[in-house]
Amino acid sequence: MLAISVAIACSRGSFDTVVHSAQERQPFAGVTIQLWPWSIECDHKLENPYVTAGNRVYSVATQNGEFSEIGWRQPHEMSGVWDHPIKLLDGFWFGVSYGPATLIGPTRKIHWLTQATSWRMMPGEVEITYQLPGLDVVRQEYGIDDHEGILVRLLLRNREQKALDLQLHFLAHTDLRAAWLGEKRLVWRDGQDEAIYLDEQACIAAYNTVNPAYVLFGARKRPAAIAIGNDPTVMKQTPGHGISGHLRYALHIPEAGSEKMEYIIAGSTHSSNEASATFARLKDSFEELAQKQRQRYQNIVERCALRSDDELIETAFGWAKLNLQMLERVVPTIGQGICAGLPDFPWWFGKDTTFTALALVASGQFELALSSLRNLAHHSLIVNNNGSVVHEILTLGHIHDSGHMVEVPLFVRACYHVFQWTGDQQFLRDIYDFCVRGLQYVLDSTGPDDELCATGKGMIESRELQSGQGFKTLDIAAYTYQALLCLAELASAIGDNSRVSELHEKAQRIRKFVNTAWWLPEENLFGDIYSSVQEITAAHNLLRADGPLWPGDLKELEHTAAMLARYTEQHRSDETSLKQSHPWLLKHMIAAVPMETGLASREHATQALTRLESDEFTGPWGLYLNPERQPVTMTLPNGIMAAAEAQYQRMDQALTYSHHIARTLEQQMPGAFSEISPNGGCFIQAWSSYGIIWPVVHAFFGFQPNVAQHRVSFIPHFPTTWQTAQLHSVRVGNSSMELEVAKSSQDARIVLETQDLSYEVTLGYTWLGTTMPGRVTLNGEDVSFHTEVFHQGREDDETAQGCTLQIPTTRGLQRYELHLVW
Known part of the structure; x- marks a missing residue:
């Protein structure tokens, strides 16, 4: 995975018969969008982040070309160059000084390339433009899939009426550390990085003195000078146990002439020989690998390509497909599949994968959908022996969370749709028994009088609903209903016909029970949970005793406690009612799930969707996570609402929620959709594509x-x-x-x-x-x-x-x- 920089001329391929000229659009201030060939360009807010993506190595920087200290999982450490499960570099920088090389004397003033005039992304390529006195510099980057490295090219054009002698500076600062929890959960003690210059390969090689972690960086040209060590006069230094390497190259650019420099960053999580071999391979095949990466992304653009009179959705649809490929994460011997998002979730999640798989198959990215679901099943079988699906798999191989109940039916649904699109019989044979065991695990978690509605952890990852064994939540019930129908289809496809009628019967039992017992006619909504006063009170008491509680946790408990107090006051003389389970409206975004899955009756769906569309639940960026407890919007609830509206032929309303996601296209990284709308959380999030691709293909x-x-x-x-x-x-x-x-x-x-x-x-x-x-x-x-x-x-x-x-x-x-x- 390497970042290669190359000027682009996107091939139109089979679209030559369809597209005759490039289309330039500016639906957003300061952002220029071009389709056929595709590009998106920004000239403002360049302090925002972006990714140069390969499935092995990726780089997170700002659009100015800086490496800011960002991150939540590893505070201040999530930018830089990553080769999971380790980090390679805190950052790398380029600079220019004017005048010929001198062997002795102080370095002239270095103009570091950290204030860009524009940033542009094309399929498989990133381009950043700088203007210096008499000189234009274009920095081009590529992530190369299946290789542990990135490539960067600088194109320099002389605007002066005379020749220019320049010194080109390449500075990198290593930070060969483990990914999140590596030092706490695994035998990884972060040692000091050391570095040497390799004359034969004309590069600097750095290594961790305690762990097997290596990085090489250099150019295809020999440097005029080399410096190793942390010199604060050169560039800001970053915290940690890294070390800096500074390479200087002499250039002579004639009047009105141009020059190019090509750089390679390569790493290894195993051996110095592997890192060295990767560096040599990338150096020798620079343009070939760059072209291969461009073509790979171009193929994604051209496959399942939308042309529409809705310019916003057409643009978002194309970039949503590319986002998915940008988030593939391959870590040999650990896992392969789509990660959740960057910068903070560069590993694999159950919920994220199961929603994203639908967007992947609908857009033709079959291989990534298949590998992502196989990855979940593989780790789930190792860690769990009950059919449940793991929630969070770190690239170190550690399972941080062994699973949430809702992820089982979501997994079954994803497998069904992937099989429908691919027809992959081997995948069906490999995954079918796991799906059967998983749903049985869910059904075994139900009580005798609960009509197959399981107790467990659902979509809402709040302390209240995730504490202990969880509650009977609306999303688990609705997704179980849908998964039973999906499993019945898979059973028929594999020849397990004796199971089909029973699965249909159980699904209908859940549908009938939820539409009657969970519906709150005075609210025109289903309850979020189905529980008794005593059960909720007991869960609250345990949670408070467990502590500590954050302000958000306390706010949540106080809301529910007030609701319980009102109910208890109304029924204080009826002890039976305090013991009986019934629905409670907490107003979480899972209120949309019965419609997304088709569980809701048409009458209930109309009433519920109408209320969810109101200003109470939907704000300027879409559906709130919770209008009272957490009035923020994320792209996944908007995607669920889009699918829910479409399920009941409310296509105009479905389009509104897809538009809510699409309008975030320019907010952080142009062409990507942030986790929290409009510009919070991860700046690129896999599940965002579900709310754009799936409604267009499956519904519209x-x-x-x-x-x-x-x-x-x-x-x-x-x-x-x-x-x-x-x-x-x-x-x-x-x-x-x-x-x-x-x-x-x-x-x-x-x-x-x-x-x-x-x-x-x-x-x-x-x-x-x-x-x-x-x-x-x-x-x-x-x-x-x-x-x-x-x-x-x-x-x-x-x-x-x-x-x-x-x-x-x-x-x-x-x-x-x-x-x-x-």
Whole structure:
């Protein structure tokens, strides 16, 4: 994984037939967006962070090219260059001094490249531009997948009317330390770093004197001078046990001429020989590896490529796909899969992976989805022997949290959708028994009178709801319902047919129970938890005794305690009611989950979604985590709301929540979506893509494949503001399909093209209103159809009705064009 810098000319590939000119858009102040070829450029707030990403090594810096002291998990340490499970460098800097080289005497003033004029990202490449007296400098970086290193190129252009003699400075400061908890949980004592100059490779090599950790840095040109040691006159020094290496190179640039310098940073978590070999390989194959990385990211852009008259979603959709690849983390012998986010969560999580897997398969990134789920299952089988899914896997191999109950049904759901898209029979065989055991573990955690609603830790990671064994939470119940239906489909696919009817029956029991026992008609919402006064009080007492409690914990307990006091006052004469379980409304974002999963009845869904859309629950950036206890917004709840709205054909509302995520595109790292909206937490977060990619593909386009059975369903339902949109090169198993929808007040045209004639295709169209089309044709020929009316509100309200039309399934064609004319 190396960062390579190269000027870009993005290949359009198969899109040459579709795209004829670059499109430049500026939906955000100070940010310029270009599509086909893709780039995003910023000239303000350059103190914000970005990542140069490879799946082995990545670098986190500011858009000025500085390495600020950021981080929560390891305070002040999460920027720099990382080769998990170790850090390589606190940072690296470039500088320019004017005049010829001198062997003796003080160094001339160094103009360090730490104040940029602009920052730009393209698929697989980052570019930072600086202006110095008479000189333009462009810094280009690349992360190279599957290699322990990054590459950087400097392009220097002389603006003077005379030749320039320059000294180019390359300074790096090592910090060969372990990732979070390494020193506390593993036998890793941070020793002092030492360094030497390797004349044969013309680079500085540093190593940790206690642990096997190594880093090499240098250029493809020999330096004129070398200095090793921490010299405060050169650049600010960082804390820790690192050491600085300073390489100086002499350049002569003729009038109006240009020059380039190419740098390599390589590391190893095992041996100096490996680090040396990586450095040599990157040095010798600089441009080849750079081009390979650019092409890898370009392929992601071109696969499942959205073209839409919604410019914001089209832009966010493309960058959401690229974000996913930026977050792949490969640590040999430990794990491989998508990490949660940067800078603070560069390892693997259960919840994050299970949501992100849906975005991965829908965008054609099958391999990363498969490896991510296999990684979770592998570590879960090692640590847990009960079918539960681990929550947090560190790159050191340590399981920091062995799992939350909700992650089991989420895992089953993710496996189902990944199998639907890939048709990977080996994956199904490998994962099926684990899914069966997992859901049985969930069902075994239920009480006799709770209709299969399990007690455990859910989505809300608060002290109140995560204490002890947790509560019966709404999200666990709803995801269990959905997972039972998903497992029934997997059971049928693998031939375990005897299990199917039982799984359906259990799912319906949960659905009926939650829609009756958990619904609060006076609130038009489901309760967050299902418990008794005594159980909640006992949990609170244990939590207070456990201590210490932070202000946020106390606020949470006080809110619930006040609610319990009101209830107790109302029922003080009824001892039975204090012992009985019933729903409690805590107003957490999990209120949306019954709609996301389709568990809620249509009547309950309409009432609940209407309240959640109100100013009480939804702010300027989307759904609050909790309007009373934690009125902040994160991208995942917005994604859940988008999926929930779409589940009940409320596409305009679904689009609103996807827009909430998309509008954060320029807030920190342009092209990435922060964990906390608009610009808090991790500056790039994997699960953010779920709320953009999944609603577009699964709901708006209504595209749902079943690769194992060679079937696809394509029944789009566009938001009212969408008129035309296409998805190009949609990956379906080993095939690829082209999807297009165009609608007007007079007609709608739905087109699917494929080279694989074996697929059975179900076509249809969904619209608001119940006026039937006067003519329906397939490839110009009249075709029979059937329709189904749905209701977005009360069944007697004709203004809130819609209709889904479907024609008989067919196969054997290369092009399917369904045309509805009103």
